[in-house]
Amino acid sequence: MTRHQQIALRIDGLRMRYGTAEILTDVTFQMRHGEITALLGPNGAGKTTTIEVLEGFRQPSGGQIEVLGTDPAQGGSQWRARVGVVLQSWRDHARWRVRELLAHQGRYYTRYATDLIERPWDVDDLLEVVGLTDHADQQVRLLSGGQRRRLDVAIGVVGRPELLFLDEPTAGFDPEARREFHDLVLRLAAEGDTTVLLTTHDLNEAEKLADRILILDRGRIVADGTPSELARQIVGDDLVRWTHNGQRYVRSTTDSTSFIFQLFQQYGDAITDLEIQRSSLEDTYLHLVRQAEAGAGTTTSPELGEVA
Template sequence: MISTRELTKTFEVSRTETVHAVRGISLTVEPGELVAVLGPNGAGKTTTLRMLTTLIAPTSGTAEVAGYDVVAEPSQVRRQIGYVGQGNGAGHSQRVADELAGQGVIYGLDRRAAKLRAEELLESLELKDLARRKVSELSGGQRRRLDVAMGLVHAPKLLFLDEPSTGLDPQNRANLWDHILRMRAQYEMTIVLTTHYLDEADSMAERVVVVDHGHVIADDTADALKASLAGDQLILTVAPSNHAAVRRLAGHLPGARDLAVDGDQFTVRVTHGPTALPILLGATHQLGVPVAAAQVHRPTLDDVFLNLTGRSLREAGTNGKAAA
C-alpha cells in the first residue's frame, strides 16, 4: 500500500538555515496494516505524511502510495487516500452535515451520493444528533470525530491520521479509537497514524515505527520492540551493605545486564522478569539476604525510545534542525 525509498525533505528556511526534516525514510506498509508512527516533536512525522499525501514534494527519494507515484501521479494518489491533518481546521459556520457532504462533492461524488455518504458517516461516528450544528460550535472531541468523518467521505483504501486523539480527554480518546477501529473493519482500510500517546501506539497498532531526527530508528511490533530493546527490569529494595551480594546473584540471571543501584534500590534488566524474579528471590533467601520489596517492571515504549536514543520520548523536545 505504501513503499518509500530514501524519502527526504529539506526546508530552506533562510540563506543560512536549512532544516533537514526527513532524512531518508524507507518504509513499506502492507494492505490492511495499522501502523503507528511515534516520535518526539519535530521528528519529521507530519512532514512524512504530507509527502505521502502529495501536499508537499519530496526533496529526494521516491514514494508510491496505493500503487501510484506521489510526484508523477498525485491526483491518482489523492483519490485513494484520506488525510486527517494535525489539528484540522474546518472552523467555520457551516453545518456539520453540509460540511461533510461538501467534502464528498470535492472528492467527486454527486450531490445525492455525497449526502447519503455523509448521513452514513454521521451515523457510524455518532454525530447524527449534531448534524444541524455549526462546525464552530462543536467540542474538541466532536470536532475530531468530524475530522475523521471528513477523511472517510470518499471511502479511501488508505487513511492517514496525524495525531487524531491529541487534546481529547481519556473518554473521548477511547471513543474515537473505538470509531477508528470499527471504520477500519467496516471499510477494510489501511491506517497510518501518528501519536504522542505511547499507550495508544502500544495497544492499538500492530506495528510501531519510531522516528527521530528524520530517521526511522525502529520498526516492529510493540512487543518485539520492548522485548529486544528494553527487556524487563527487576527492582529489589535491599540494604546497601547487601548490594554486592545481590549483584553477584543477579549476574547469573538469563540476559542479566544494566545492573545498577540507587539508594537502597537495586535494579537489573533480564530477558523475562516473571521467571527471573522468583529465581533471584530464592537465591537471596538461601544466602540470608533480607529483601524489603521486589517488583518486575515491564518496559513501555518510552523505555524503548530511551534505550534507542538516551532520551525520554516524554521529554524529548528536539526540533530536528541542523546547520546547512
C-alpha cells in the same frame, strides 16, 4: 484475502532537509493493505514531516516513496480520491452546516466509484457512524471540539479511501473523548477495510490502535513491529542487582539469564537479594522521549518551529 498481502505504501530512504537542519535522515518502512500502523515518536522526531510527504503535501529532499503505487508528489486526482487525509480543523467552513459540508465534500468523489467501492459514503450513514446525526443541521462553528474532530474524520473518509492518514488525531483530547475516538477509528478501519497510518506521541494510544508500531526518533525509524515484537526487539538492558559478602552490586546486561547463570556458577549460593528488572517497552520509549527532550532545539528547524 490476497489484497492483504499487497503493499499499500513503501518508503525507502526518505530524507528531509531544511537548510542545514536534517529533519529526516533515513526513514524506511512498508505497510500492507488493511494494516493499522502507528508512527510513534517524541515531539520533533519528524512524524508530521513524514506523514505530510506521504500525503503529497511536501516535497522530500530524497528517497523513494510509493503510496498506492504512485509517487505522492506526482499523485493526480485519481490517486487523491483513494487517499483520505484527516485534517485538524480550526475554523474553516464555520458557517456550513454539517450535512451540507459532508455532502459537498462527497460530490467530488462520485466519479471515482468502482464496482468494488461505492463512493462517496452515504452522508446519513456516515453521520451515524461518527455520531453526528443529531448535529446534522447545525453550523460547524457551533460544534464542540470533540464533535468537530469527528466531523474532520468524516470528511477524511467520505470518499471511502483505501488509505487513511491521521496526524496526532487525539492531541488535546480528554481521556473520555480519546477513548471514543479510538473506538471510531477501529470501527472505520474494520468497516471500510481501510489501511490506516496515524502519528502519535502516546505509546498507549499506539498499542491500543495499531497492529504495528514504528518508532521514529531523530529522523530515523529505530524500531518496527507489533507491540509484543517491539518489546523484545528494542528492550534496552535489564538491570540485575545482587548482594555478595555484604556488598551490593548493580549491573546492566542485555542477556540477564546467561549473566545470572554465570554469576551462580562463580559464587554459588553466596549470592543473595537477587533482583532482575526487565526493561519494558514503556521504559525504552520514555528513555527515547527524555533523550529527545534533552536535545530539543538541535533537531527542530527554525523555519518550521514546532513540527512533530
